[in-house]
Amino acid sequence: MDLLRFATAGSVDDGKSTLIGRLLYDSKAIFEDQLEAVERTSRDRGFEYTNLALLTDGLRAEREQGITIDVAYRYFATPKRKFIIADTPGHIQYTRNMVTGASNADLALVLVDARNGLVEQTRRHAFLVSLLRVPHLVLCVNKMDLVDYSREVFERIREEFIGFATKLTIPDLQVIPISALEGDNVVDRSMNMPWYDGPSLLHHLENVHVASDRNLVDPRLPVQYVIRPQSNDFHDYRGYAGQLVGGVLRPGDEVMVLPSGMTSRVARIDTPDGPVDEAFPPMSVTVLLTDDLDVSRGDMICRPYNKPVAAQNICAMISWMADTQLRPGQRIQIKHTTRTARAIVKKLHYRLDVNTLHRDENAEALGLNEIGRVDLRIAQPLFVDEYARNRLTGGFVLVDESTNVTVGAGMVVAAD
Template identity: 75%
Template sequence: MSETTELLRFATAGSVDDGKSTLIGRLLYDTKSLFEDQLSAVEEVSRARGDDYTDLALLTDGLRAEREQGITIDVAYRYFATPRRKFIIADTPGHIQYTRNMVTGASTADLALILVDARKGLVEQSRRHAFLCSLLRVPHLVLCVNKMDLVDYSQEVFDRIAAEFTAFATKLDIPDLTIIPVSALAGDNVVSRSPKMPWYEGASLLHHLETVHIASDRNLVDARFPVQYVIRPHSNSNHDYRGYAGQVASGVMKPGDEVMVLPSGFTTTIAAIETADGPVAEAYPPMSVTVRLTDELDVSRGDLICRPNNQPQVAQDVEAMICWMDEKRPLQPGRKYAIAHTTRAARTIVKQLHYRLDINTLHRDEAADGLRLNEIGRVRLRTTLPLLCDEYRRNRTTGGFIVIDEDTNRTVGAGIIVEAA
């Protein structure tokens, strides 16, 4: 059953003390995804602290303590499953200085969960997280109005926050928005509907997570297969075998399909598609497969297999939005970096910084001379090798890249391609 159930990746975001840890703990507890010793330890610590309830936030507090000790697991991942779906939770920090962590956690998410405190309503952090989710093209957004028990489950409070957030969301590109009133501490509307809020007619949070339609979010039109590794066995029996291993970025590929290899431009057909379990009739994202071609072409790591009449852009000049992640050296026009895009590596120079974006007000500072830690801006890059890319809004895999400092070999930026020239 676990092989056929669908996987949903979702990221949680919110201000400090909005109840993210408690909500994740409640989901794990109510779906019976905890081991007995985990639960016993949490109950014991809760009693020792004098709490008259089991503090489920303690289930992720250990991870927060790891971060305080300087261990570099900035985004905490948790896993659980129900009979309908498997889930991976990326618990991202709420502080403004952890914008880069939010970008990391949300970049692969199918859904983002933003928490607000019903007593405080929308705050600056809520708007910033919504903007980042919009920038990263997260297909589904859920606003959880938490701590409804502290405002007497008031419909008026919920409606006011929902109306304010919906008005803000209209300025952003958010294709699917759902707003749910919850109490993570009491478990209201988290796993099952709460009788304390009869005015709310929607689904519980878990029911929404189990049923939200994500299959159509994947790009199944543009066939993109970045080649990661060339497989050439050295045994005598298979000396003619040549396969190209990688992960399908988008589209559907089948044996017999006519394909083109970029950047060479040669065309051939797919002879077979194989996995660790044997040949398959088709490959689609995010499957990791080995593709064998009919003709012997010169194909190496960093090349891309696509369809002759549906090719990505081949560009050395790209316009991109970049989130800067380096604490010591800011991004500055004229600086040179290494760039990693799908399986392709190149060097790049920052030709121009168009503007720095204030992600709280959406104001563009065109006089900015650089990007510092956690700042986001639009730049023009020139690369030494052509990138085989799509716009990020069309393809999150072939539209995203990371920037690397060649002196330290550290990842210093994450970028999304707005357009390629």
């Protein structure tokens, strides 16, 4: 079975945690003791129904305030597909957590309260989904039971969102009317909305095609570890382990190792289940070459005529995640694939208002949860592609050198 990673987004109280609880409950992915604990907590808090949001809001502060603060990950499976859910916060001050949860998602669910329609946070999260190049977006118009399952309300919200989405980069958009509390159109089609002829949410999640979203054109294997067993049975074994983040590799393929530029051919591709005839993203593999080359962690295996840019100057969109500000001249550490280097912020081009999409070209710094376009100068080359071409070789994180705390996430726009 293949795997679908999806993240929830939307404003506070739009019902993200309740929706995930309903998905887990109706797909029979909850253990009896988990359900009993949620039912008991629901009674203790005075709810007249089982509050399924408690399945994901695990932090005590979240349960007390009725909001999501951290990114909660949940796992479940149906006969068709495995799922990893990232339940991200709706509050504006936790925007960085939403970026973290959606950064490696295949699909994003943006929820809207049918009573309120589109709000500022809806647009903010839709823009962030577009910025992060999440290829599939589902707008869930939730709480349809509170507007008497009105088709007019749904169509109005749908048309307004589609109008906003035309300004963004969203390759695939689906709009579904649901009630997470009552279960309408979540797992099964709702009898309360006969006017809706589209799929239920789970049916769409099970059938959305994500295999072609990955870059299968540009072979990229960042070397994470060099495997040299000390056993006499494997004294000639020298393998280069890592996760394939782009393209397809097969035994016999000619490859190049960066930064040395030395070429060889793939002798064998090993996995935990044994050798394979081909490897593709996101497989974790060990590649053996026909020649003994000097290869170490941080190197990149690619094709001789299809190489990433060996860049020391990077222009990138940065999502800043720290309380201290990002300013030109600041020194910082950058982590890209399996390579780490020191960098300096050369220039801040503009700060982006994610609500209006307005560019403030007079901005002098980026603050917490702000996004801007920045030039970085890096001490040693990184092997990058544009983020629009490959999210894994085009994305990176920024780390504070003194505290070793992650302070930003970046997406490569241009590099040389």
